Amino acid sequence: MDFIAELEWRGMIYEMIPEVKNYLSDPGAAAYVGIDPTADSLHIGHLVSIMLLRHFQRAGHKPILVLGGATGMIGDPSGKSEERNLLSEEIIRKNEEGIKKQVSRLLDFNDKQNGALLLNNYDWMKDYRFLDFIRNVGKHITVNYMMAKENVKRRISGEVGEGLSFAEFSYQLVQANDFLHLYKNFNCKLQMGGSDQWGNITTGIELIRRATGGEAYAITCPLITKADGTKFGKTEKGNVWLDPDKTSPYEFYQFWINTSDEDAERYIKIFTELDKPTIDELIIKHRTAPENRLLQKKLAEELTMMIHGSKALEIAKTTSEFLFGNGSIDLLKNLDLASILYIFAAIPQFKISHEIIAQGIGIIDLLTNNTNILASKSEARRMIANNGIYLNKQLVNDENLIINENFLIQNKFIVIQRGKKNYFLIIAE
RNA sequence: GGGGAGGUACCAGAGUGGUCAAAUGGGGCAGACUGUAAAUCUGUUGGCUAAGCCUUCGGAGGUUCGAAUCCUUCCCUCCCCA
Numbered sequence: 001m002d003f004i005a006e007l008e009w010r011g012m013i014y015e016m017i018p019e020v021k022n023y024l025s026d027p028g029a030a031a032y033v034g035i036d037p038t039a040d041s042l043h044i045g046h047l048v049s050i051m052l053l054r055h056f057q058r059a060g061h062k063p064i065l066v067l068g069g070a071t072g073m074i075g076d077p078s079g080k081s082e083e084r085n086l087l088s089e090e091i092i093r094k095n096e097e098g099i100k101k102q103v104s105r106l107l108d109f110n111d112k113q114n115g116a117l118l119l120n121n122y123d124w125m126k127d128y129r130f131l132d133f134i135r136n137v138g139k140h141i142t143v144n145y146m147m148a149k150e151n152v153k154r155r156i157s158g159e160v161g162e163g164l165s166f167a168e169f170s171y172q173l174v175q176a177n178d179f180l181h182l183y184k185n186f187n188c189k190l191q192m193g194g195s196d197q198w199g200n201i202t203t204g205i206e207l208i209r210r211a212t213g214g215e216a217y218a219i220t221c222p223l224i225t226k227a228d229g230t231k232f233g234k235t236e237k238g239n240v241w242l243d244p245d246k247t248s249p250y251e252f253y254q255f256w257i258n259t260s261d262e263d264a265e266r267y268i269k270i271f272t273e274l275d276k277p278t279i280d281e282l283i284i285k286h287r288t289a290p291e292n293r294l295l296q297k298k299l300a301e302e303l304t305m306m307i308h309g310s311k312a313l314e315i316a317k318t319t320s321e322f323l324f325g326n327g328s329i330d331l332l333k334n335l336d337l338a339s340i341l342y343i344f345a346a347i348p349q350f351k352i353s354h355e356i357i358a359q360g361i362g363i364i365d366l367l368t369n370n371t372n373i374l375a376s377k378s379e380a381r382r383m384i385a386n387n388g389i390y391l392n393k394q395l396v397n398d399e400n401l402i403i404n405e406n407f408l409i410q411n412k413f414i415v416i417q418r419g420k421k422n423y424f425l426i427i428a429e
Numbered sequence: 430g431g432g433g434a435g436g437u438a439c440c441a442g443a444g445u446g447g448u449c450a451a452a453u454g455g456g457g458c459a460g461a462c463u464g465u466a467a468a469u470c471u472g473u474u475g476g477c478u479a480a481g482c483c484u485u486c487g488g489a490g491g492u493u494c495g496a497a498u499c500c501u502u503c504c505c506u507c508c509c510c511a
Contacts, residue, residue: 227467260466291464324465379458382473388459419459 003059009149009276010269012052012221014195017205020217023189027060031190031219032182034121034175036072037066040098041243044255045233047271048221050106052192053116062114063107063189066178067096069122074171089122096120106306117186121178137177141203142211146172149199168403172203173380179204183216195220197346224270227262242307249308250346253316256300257293261286265297272302319346323423329393332409340413346426348373354428357408363391363401366426373416373424383418390417 003024007013021027033049035042036113042050042428053063058204069092100118107116146152148173179201182188191201201218208216224232233240240255247255259267265283268274274282286295304313322331323345332340350371367373367389374380381399383389389396390414407414414426 254465258465261464262467264466290466293464293466296466320465376476378476379474379478381479385457386459386472421465 001059003056003061005061006055007052007219011266012048012055013400014220014222015198016219017217019215020190020219023217024059024061028062029190030062030064030182030186031056031186031192032064032066032179032190033117033192034068034071034178035099036068037092037095037120037199037324038072039239039241040095041246042099043233043239043241045224045239046242047222049193050103051271051273052221053107053220056267057107057114058273059113060114062117062133062186062188064117064119064182064186065103065107066182067092067099067118067120067122068119068175068178069093069096070125071121071171071174071178073122074174075169090124092120098243105336111137119182121174121181124181125174125177129270133173133177136210137173137180137207140207141173141176145206149203149223151196151199161293175200176207177202179216180207180211183208183212183214188215189216190219192219192221194223196223215407224267227260243307244312248346248402249304249312250316252308253300253304253313253320256303257296257320259275259296261290261295261298264293264299268295268299268302272299272306274298274302313346315342319343326409329409329415332415337412340410344423347423347425349425349427351427351429357403357428358403358405360365360402363389363396363403364399367390367416371416371424373418388413388419391415393417 004013004021023043031053032055035046035049048063053065057063069089072092075088103116109116109118130246139302146169152169152172177190179188180266182191191197191204196219198218201220205216205218209394226232239247240252242252244252256267264286268279268282272279281293282298286292300319301313304316308316335343350373352366352370356370361370363384364377364380367383368375368377374383384396384399387395387397391401391403392409403414405411408428409415412428414428416424416426418424
């Protein structure tokens with residue numbers, strides 16, 4: 001497999017240094033991607049980097065993931081309009097653990113030839129003394145060169161943001177030093193990243209050239225955008241995480257299902273490893289009948305499978321079919337307990353005492369005090385007035401409705417919908 | 430060190446003694462239409478025991494019948510000059 005050709009048809013190359021083709025002509029090359037460990041889980045914004053490394057490994061090369069433990073303590077000024085919060089060492093280590101667990105499933109770390117590596121730049125930066133750093137690294141790069149970088153210029157000119165601290169200004173040097181470190185210790189001559197990283201990567205190349213006379217390369221991929229201009233990877237609830245405790249596999253699956261038609265054609269190439277003929281065929285089919293959302297379904301399946309595995313995918317699909325398909329409430333009445341819990345495994349659940357239901361409870365209280373389905377009683381009233389609450393698939397239009405045992409399915413469950421899409425299961429026990 | 434501007438709800442941003450739970454826009458939530466899409470349109474967007482009441486305009490005090498608005502003080506941010 002030709003790595004570059006593969007990325008090209010997938011639309012994953014934004015800019016590259018052409019000579020990189022020679023470097024990759026034989027298997028066994030090494031490349032790295034950097035990720036800031038700002039949380040103890042990756043989110044789907046990191047997925048492009050991971051995919052780059054997966055393709056790289058499939059092409060017979062050695063992928064290296066560098067966690068920016070040190071750089072995360074500084075904050076990359078790229079694309080930021082203001083300085084970010086600095087992370088403590090303790091947090092960075094904790095985040096490293098979480099990320100390590102996730103990545104170990106996505107890259108092959110065991111292959112003798114081209115097994116993946118996970119490194120943390122904190123390890124080679126923590127004891128690097130300031131004087132040594134400015135003598136070894138700082139003397140090779142002029143301030144003029146650093147100031148010419150687009151992201152720095154914008155911040156200094158005051159066009160964007162609030163001025164640039166010295167710490168942030170130094171960021172590109174620290175990242176450049178990472179590249180130098182990998183070049184020297186792992187014979188790694190290629191750095192990949194999002195297009196916003198171009199400036200940082202080329203500083204690294206420059207440093208390698210000046211410090212060692214060696215040659216190194218860069219490939220950047222386009223930043224993932226959405227057709228409607230909003231930020232990719234965010235939902236109302238925030239980031240879409242890879243950690244199933246932060247974003248359930250069902251929510252994860254739903255995120256991809258809800259991809260727009262335009263975006264789906266790009267995403268399927270970037271986020272799945274389906275081959276070109278398969279994808280071309282899917283796209284043609286999808287264009288003739290977009291309402292079937294073939295692309296979205298395939299996208300969601302492939303990704304949920306890759307991140308969460310077959311069991312979680314099955315639950316996500318079953319749940320989706322029930323909730324958005326023709327799943328009538330009668331279905332629940334005939335299912336056994338285990339099956340119901342299975343379908344609703346991915347749905348927020350609230351337990352309340354059977355006694356409370358037996359005594360009868362107002363719908364408003366049920367939604368707010370006894371569960372956290374809605375934040376306040378005002379909101380509950382508002383939502384009911386707006387026809388936004390369904391109880392067992394029945395529209396609730398009386399805010400004084402009293403819930404009692406008659407509403408329980410199998411004398412145990414109540415299904416609440418907030419809007420058409422948000423389901424909650426109340427379990428009386 | 431000197432000078433200036435400013436901190437208002439999720440964000441941006443009006444409001445400069447009562448008619449202010451606070452304009453407007455964005456965002457969010459919901460409804461209609463749909464394909465669980467996009468676009469569009471509509472409603473809503475501090476809380477509560479709800480025609481009423483309570484807590485909000487950086488913090489703390491004060492003036493006043495009455496304060497987001499005036500005074501004192503503290504904290505914070507930005508800009509210009511050195």
